[in-house]
Amino acid sequence: MHKSSFSVLAIVVLVSSAASIRAGRFTASLVAPGTVEGTISYTGTPPKMKPIDMAKEPSCAKQHATPVMTESVVTGPSNTLEYVVVYVSAGDQGGPASQPVRYDQKGCEYIPHVAVMGVNQPLEIYNNDQTSHNIHPMARVNSEWNKSQPPGSPAIKTTYDKPEFIPVKCNVHPWMHGYFAVLSTSRYSVSDGNGKFSLKGLPPGKYTLTAWQEKFGTQTQDVTVSSGGTAKVNFTFKATPY
Amino acid sequence: MGKVFAIVVTIITIVSTAIFVSHHWWMPPDVSLLGAGIDHQLSETMVTSGILFVVAQLVLAFFVWRFADNNDQRKIKIFPGGATPMVVGAIILVGAEILALTLVGSKIWASIYVASADPNSLKIDVQAEQFAYYFRYAGPDGKFGALHPELIDESSGNFFGLDPANDTAARDDIVAATLAVPVNTPILLELHAKDVSHAFYAPELRLQQDFVPGLVIPIHFTATRLIKSEIVCTQLCGLGHYNMRAYLEVMSADDFKKWLNEQSGQ
Numbered sequence: 001m002h003k004s005s006f007s008v009l010a011i012v013v014l015v016s017s018a019a020s021i022r023a024g025r026f027t028a029s030l031v032a033p034g035t036v037e038g039t040i041s042y043t044g045t046p047p048k049m050k051p052i053d054m055a056k057e058p059s060c061a062k063q064h065a066t067p068v069m070t071e072s073v074v075t076g077p078s079n080t081l082e083y084v085v086v087y088v089s090a091g092d093q094g095g096p097a098s099q100p101v102r103y104d105q106k107g108c109e110y111i112p113h114v115a116v117m118g119v120n121q122p123l124e125i126y127n128n129d130q131t132s133h134n135i136h137p138m139a140r141v142n143s144e145w146n147k148s149q150p151p152g153s154p155a156i157k158t159t160y161d162k163p164e165f166i167p168v169k170c171n172v173h174p175w176m177h178g179y180f181a182v183l184s185t186s187r188y189s190v191s192d193g194n195g196k197f198s199l200k201g202l203p204p205g206k207y208t209l210t211a212w213q214e215k216f217g218t219q220t221q222d223v224t225v226s227s228g229g230t231a232k233v234n235f236t237f238k239a240t241p242y
Numbered sequence: 243m244g245k246v247f248a249i250v251v252t253i254i255t256i257v258s259t260a261i262f263v264s265h266h267w268w269m270p271p272d273v274s275l276l277g278a279g280i281d282h283q284l285s286e287t288m289v290t291s292g293i294l295f296v297v298a299q300l301v302l303a304f305f306v307w308r309f310a311d312n313n314d315q316r317k318i319k320i321f322p323g324g325a326t327p328m329v330v331g332a333i334i335l336v337g338a339e340i341l342a343l344t345l346v347g348s349k350i351w352a353s354i355y356v357a358s359a360d361p362n363s364l365k366i367d368v369q370a371e372q373f374a375y376y377f378r379y380a381g382p383d384g385k386f387g388a389l390h391p392e393l394i395d396e397s398s399g400n401f402f403g404l405d406p407a408n409d410t411a412a413r414d415d416i417v418a419a420t421l422a423v424p425v426n427t428p429i430l431l432e433l434h435a436k437d438v439s440h441a442f443y444a445p446e447l448r449l450q451q452d453f454v455p456g457l458v459i460p461i462h463f464t465a466t467r468l469i470k471s472e473i474v475c476t477q478l479c480g481l482g483h484y485n486m487r488a489y490l491e492v493m494s495a496d497d498f499k500k501w502l503n504e505q506s507g508q
Contacts, residue, residue: 050399053419056374056487072398134481148481169396172482174374177397214397242407 034225037198038233040084040191040211046073046239047215052175059130060108060173071113071177072215073239080195081237083114084213085181085188088199089220091207093185100124100157103178105133105149110168110178114214118186119163125149125156134171137180139164146171165212179214204229211235244310248303255299262288270471273446273492275464279350280448287343294339354449359462360428366421368433369402370440370453373482375473376401379416381506387412394436402434416505421473422491424498425465433459441477444490452477465492 051067054060074082088094100122104111108129117123127133127149135156136146141164147156160166160182170176181188189197199209204227212218216237223231261267272281321328367378367386380386387409394403404412423429433442435453442461443450446469451461475486493501 047398052399055420055489056485070397070399131485132482167397171480172373172485174371174396174401175399240407242405 030227031204032228033201034204034228035198035200035230036202036207036209036223036225036233037196037230038086038235040081040086040195040197040213040235040237041079042075042081042216042237042239043079044239045241046075047241049073054108054173054175057108057131057173063107068107068109070175073213074113076192076194078195080191081213082191082193082195083112084191084195084197084211084235084237085114085116085183086191086197086199086209086211086235087116087181087183087188088185088202089208089210092187092203092205094187097121097186102126103180104128105135105170105176108133108170108173108176110170110176112178112190114179114181114190116181116183116188116190117160119182119184120159120161121186123158123160123180125158127151127153132172133176135168136171137166137168139166142166142182165214167214181212209233211237213237244306248307248310251299251303251306255296255303259292259296262292269448270446272448273465273467273469273471274448275466276350276354277446277448277466279353283347283350286346290339290343354461354463359430359460360464363428363430363462364423365430365432366423367402368421368431368442368453369436370433370442370475370486371401371436372438372480373475373486374419375421375442375486375488377418377421377488378402379418379502379505381414381416383411383414385411387415389434391436401436414506416502418505420489420491422493422498422501423465424495425468425492427495428462428464430460430462433457433461438479439477440475440479440486442473443476444471444473446471446490450476465490468492468494 049069049071051069053067054064071083076082097118098121101115101117101124103115103123103125105126106128108131115123125135130151132148132150134146134148138144139160141162142160149156160180162182163184164182166180166182168178168180187199187202189199191197202225204225206222206224208220208222210218210220216239219235219237221233221235223233225231269281269284272278365380365386369376369378378386387404387406388411390403390405392403393405394400399417401417402415404415406413431442433451433453435455438455440453441450442453447463447465449461449463451459453459469490469492471490473488473490475483479486
């Protein structure tokens, strides 16, 4: 009698949890990863980005129908900000990532403008242009170097072993600028053209998130991620026109 | 063997002189008010030094031809008084030639490098850096903002170190990577170097001047024809030196106004 009622209970629990999994929810007995998402926006007036004149480098200039703009503050619709790095600065930081991060020099631009990588994660830098570049990540904490890449040369493969936000410039083309964000966590996201970011696969728990923008600095917020839940976190930076 | 040498020297002299006389490799057509004077001076220098070059080479060829393979044991004649008067004589001769060229050429040189620019010149600031040129115009207010080298920030396009936050004159300054100028208008350039020595060389303007970090060097010109040409760096300035250039665009007054408006709109 005891045995059979236990079996019935077990079946009920199993069926109901299966149903909830199908419905996209999880029972408390199963720990499911959660998500943090949100929007990065600004108040005030951001600086106006300026068009870049690449006339002196015709092979790059002809790749752009409209002038490329500077990218130190890139805004999106409804006062949102692109290229803001949001990452876990306290809490479960995840394991090390091993897939290479790709950084391109194309049309005399750095793509993406901000490349995020974990400590010791492989970084591969490509020159897709018909002109020489000399990439110069201006590291302070990590060791600083610069390397020339004539057209057609192989990718530069490297890693950084300490967390740091490293401004990157080209020693040949003064307008080329970007960032390497070297983080001690593999949990990060970069805001898109609509200012949206999303950190997926976070084990439930308490986290501190940091948002970094190259001109406006950093902000932090605490957030609690529940099993299978989605927490909303928004960051707002104060912008000045100059 | 000596006779072969004499023939080779003669051929080299004739061919190299012919290349210069025929203007086979020559400067591009000049578009500057002072260009004709420079070209005149250049050809005077070429003709004078060319004549001396031809005479010296032919005399050399003649003596080699005349005295080659000659076992004549007669005493070799020497210059009267020995080597010293010969060297002194040569120095006086060459010195006189160079002095004469300097005196003749100083007028056109001074009109570019000593005479000050027309007071109504359009002033344009030039910033040279590894490996590009940037040009700054005063903008609608006609005033240049002050320069603060510590504020130079290429990532936001602040190549000159302007301080628009505190300096209202700097807010409308126009910074371009092309040197656009109106035709038949006196132009005053003020050369600034951000990092190392560079040079401003515009062959069509017959204008060449080094940039020196820490100095503001004025140069002036008036372009007389519409043209789009290159400004290049002729002072070895580093890895990308070969690729350091900008365009010079001489425009009609109307086109220039339009161009300025487009730039300030950005």
